[in-house]
Amino acid sequence: MTRTADRREFLRNAVFVGAGLLLGCGGEGDSGTGAGGASGDGFGGGDGHAGPDTGNDTSSAPDGGTTADSNTPVDAGFAQDSGPSPTDAVHGDTGGFADIASGDAGTTGCPNPLAGGQLLGLVPFIQEGGKLMATKYGVGWDGRYYCDLTKLNLDTMINPISEHFIRTRYPDQIDTTKPWKLTIGGLVDAPKTLAMADISPLTKDMGVHLMECSGNGKGGKFGLISAAKWKGVPVPKLLAMVKPKAAGKRVLIKGFDGHSTPSENNHSKPGASWIFTPEQLENAFLATEMNSKPLPEDHGKPVRLLVPGWYGCCNIKWVTDIQWVQDDAKSTSQMKEFASRTHQTAAHALAKSFKPATMDQVAMPIRVERWKLADGTQAHMILGVMWGGYELTEKLAIEFSAPTKGPLHPVEVCPKQATNQTWTLWRYLWNPKGPMTAQIRMRIDDPKIPTRRLDMGWYKRTVKV
Ligand SMILES: Nc1nc2c(c(=O)[nH]1)N[C@H]1C(S)=C(S)[C@@H](COP(=O)(O)O)O[C@H]1N2
Ligand SMILES: [Mo]
Numbered sequence: 532m533t534r535t536a537d538r539r540e541f542l543r544n545a546v547f548v549g550a551g552l553l554l555g556c557g558g559e560g561d562s563g564t565g566a567g568g569a570s571g572d573g574f575g576g577g578d579g580h581a582g583p584d585t586g587n588d589t590s591s592a593p594d595g596g597t598t599a600d601s602n603t604p605v606d607a608g609f610a611q612d613s614g615p616s617p618t619d620a621v622h623g624d625t626g627g628f629a630d631i632a633s634g635d636a637g638t639t640g641c642p643n644p645l646a647g648g649q650l651l652g653l654v655p656f657i658q659e660g661g662k663l664m665a666t667k668y669g670v671g672w673d674g675r676y677y678c679d680l681t682k683l684n685l686d687t688m689i690n691p692i693s694e695h696f697i698r699t700r701y702p703d704q705i706d707t708t709k710p711w712k713l714t715i716g717g718l719v720d721a722p723k724t725l726a727m728a729d730i731s732p733l734t735k736d737m738g739v740h741l742m743e744c745s746g747n748g749k750g751g752k753f754g755l756i757s758a759a760k761w762k763g764v765p766v767p768k769l770l771a772m773v774k775p776k777a778a779g780k781r782v783l784i785k786g787f788d789g790h791s792t793p794s795e796n797n798h799s800k801p802g803a804s805w806i807f808t809p810e811q812l813e814n815a816f817l818a819t820e821m822n823s824k825p826l827p828e829d830h831g832k833p834v835r836l837l838v839p840g841w842y843g844c845c846n847i848k849w850v851t852d853i854q855w856v857q858d859d860a861k862s863t864s865q866m867k868e869f870a871s872r873t874h875q876t877a878a879h880a881l882a883k884s885f886k887p888a889t890m891d892q893v894a895m896p897i898r899v900e901r902w903k904l905a906d907g908t909q910a911h912m913i914l915g916v917m918w919g920g921y922e923l924t925e926k927l928a929i930e931f932s933a934p935t936k937g938p939l940h941p942v943e944v945c946p947k948q949a950t951n952q953t954w955t956l957w958r959y960l961w962n963p964k965g966p967m968t969a970q971i972r973m974r975i976d977d978p979k980i981p982t983r984r985l986d987m988g989w990y991k992r993t994v995k996v
Contacts, residue, residue: 644960645912647905653681654899654911656992657968659749667697667829671790672799674700674829677754680897685914685956689739690757692822692830698744698755698843699799701828704789705849711833713817715769717854718779723772727833730819733764737816737837741918741953743890745842745872753895753990756918758953761837762820766812769853779855781882782807783863784836787849802864805845806856806882807838814839817850839952840919842888844869858883874983891981892920894927894957894973895990911961911996913971917944918954926977929959932970932991939976968995 665679676697678690690696713730716722744755770782785804794800807815815838819826826832831848838845844865862882870878873888894917902910917927925947928939940959948955963969972991975982984990 645902645904645910648902648910649904651901651903651909654901654994654996656752656896656899657995658993660752662751662754664752664754665694667700670700671702671792672699672794672801673792675751675755676829677751678757680752680754680756680916683897683916688758688954688956689822690759692759692824692827695757695759695821695830696742696744696755697829698746699803699848701832702787702790702849704791705787713769713834713850713853715773715853717783717856718776719773719855720776721773725769725772727819730764730817730834733768734762734819735764737761737763737765737818739953740837740839742837742843742846743918745844745869745888753992755843756954759821760823761816761818762823763816763818763834763837766815766817766836766853767809769817770809770812773855775855778857780808780858781856781860782809782812783852783854783856783860783882784847784850785852785854786831786835786847787851800864800868803847803849804852804863804865805836805847805888806860806863806866806885807845811887812838840889840921842869842873842890844873845888856882889921890919891983891985892924892951892975893918893982893984893990894975896971896973896992899961899971899994899996901996911963913959913961915942915957915959915973916954917948917957917973918951920951920975920980922980923948923951924975924977924980926975926980927957928974928976930972930974931961931963932972939974941976942973963996966996968993 662675662677664677665682667674667676669675674697676695678694678696682694683690711727713725714722715725739758739760741756741758747753747755766782766784783804783806788801788803790801815836817834818831818837819834821827821830826835831850834850835848836846836850847865860882862879862885866882866885867878869888870885873885875885875888877884879885894915896913896915898912898914900912900914902912904910913929925944927942927944929942930939931937942957942959944955944957946955970991970993972985972988974985
């Protein structure tokens with residue numbers, strides 16, 4: 532069946548129920564009593580490492596965030612065991628389904644196993660939230676936009692600019708009266724300074740890339756992740772404009788990071804910059820356009836770094852300098868701040884001790900739909916995304932760790948994963964046996980594929996059905 536035909540069939544069969552009072556835009560309120568500081572990266576403030584998940588479903592660090600300094604996705608506002616809030620009840624929310632209806636060619640391209648059924652609504656994820664969702668708020672380092680994943684456009688799998696996550700808002704100390712300058716220098720024979728007029732002619736379409744903040748966590752319902760279409764200039768092209776001295780071995784990329792409002796609880800330190808080897812920057816680019824529009828202020832206007840496959844913290848915004856530095860250059864404050872969240876063993880003193888801050892293969896559910904079938908029975912359709920990693924896989928599996936830790940069930944990714952640059956949609960037809968609170972956790976059932984975050988239980992999500 533073609534994608535379009537399937538999509539039409541899917542839509543014909545979907546009967547929209549309820550007025551669709553959309554939740555998710557700040558609807559959850561603040562449960563207040565969660566662990567950790569008030570600010571942060573959608574993250575609990577600490578910088579230690581949680582151990583691998585023990586399989587214990589109650590209060591291991593990756594889930595419960597009970598250890599003050601554990602590296603968990605739990606952050607402020609997540610009240611442990613607070614149970615469902617009044618808004619957690621299944622309601623008539625068709626949230627996001629209108630978005631599906633707006634496209635014509637379906638992304639899923641898979642036969643709809645619920646043909647003839649009726650979509651009753653979404654089952655919310657519980658024991659998460661607390662952050663203001665789908666709203667731009669805050670200033671400087673603490674400025675955020677958590678995107679509402681239940682409303683992801685499943686046809687395009689791209690976030691419009693207004694719905695792309697934000698971590699750190701436009702610095703108020705940028706002098707907008709002066710033209711932007713980018714200096715390529717450091718340990719070079721002759722540094723070069725470029726204006727945007729020099730950079731723009733060098734740009735080209737770079738395709739769709741997903742970005743995820745390494746602090747993407749439960750407090751913001753995992754909304755610090757988004758995909759956009761980018762245009763920019765390949766970093767190797769810029770590096771080729773200067774001749775490094777023999778001692779120039781690594782490349783520091785630095786962005787403007789001056790905000791007059793300090794980060795709450797000193798959570799974020801000034802000095803956004805990261806040090807790479809030239810090889811690590813082979814596919815990197817300095818972006819000037821996002822979704823065919825000049826780069827918006829909050830996303831790095833006029834120019835920002837994007838290193839495909841690396842965590843967001845490496846994607847320096849408001850780039851001012853590219854500098855060749857020596858092999859034993861000291862790591863930057865940004866590298867140290869994000870050391871644990873990027874799987875480093877310590878906040879190393881030297882840049883060369885840092886491993887690439889890459890995202891292993893990851894997956895999580897984003898929508899749990901409740902359907903009524905033609906025979907009157909109910910079914911649940913779980914929709915989710917898979918992203919990251921270094922090779923394509925068909926070994927996605929789902930695990931329900933309630934009422935007992937369950938076996939792995941293979942999940943068909945449809946259409947098959949075609950790139951690691953951005954996310955892929957998957958869905959799974961679920962028939963829970965009776966009412967229960969279930970933890971949904973994804974796995975890649977292939978020991979050859981590294982899955983550090985899935986191993987930790989980072990993206991476990993809980994629903995009550
Ligand atoms: N100059 C500067 N660049 C920065 C940051 C920052 O605080 N200052 N934050 C980084 C982090 S932690 C992330 S996740 C991404 C977020 O990019 P976005 O806001 O465009 O989604 O920007 C990165 N670039
Ligand atoms: Mo981040």
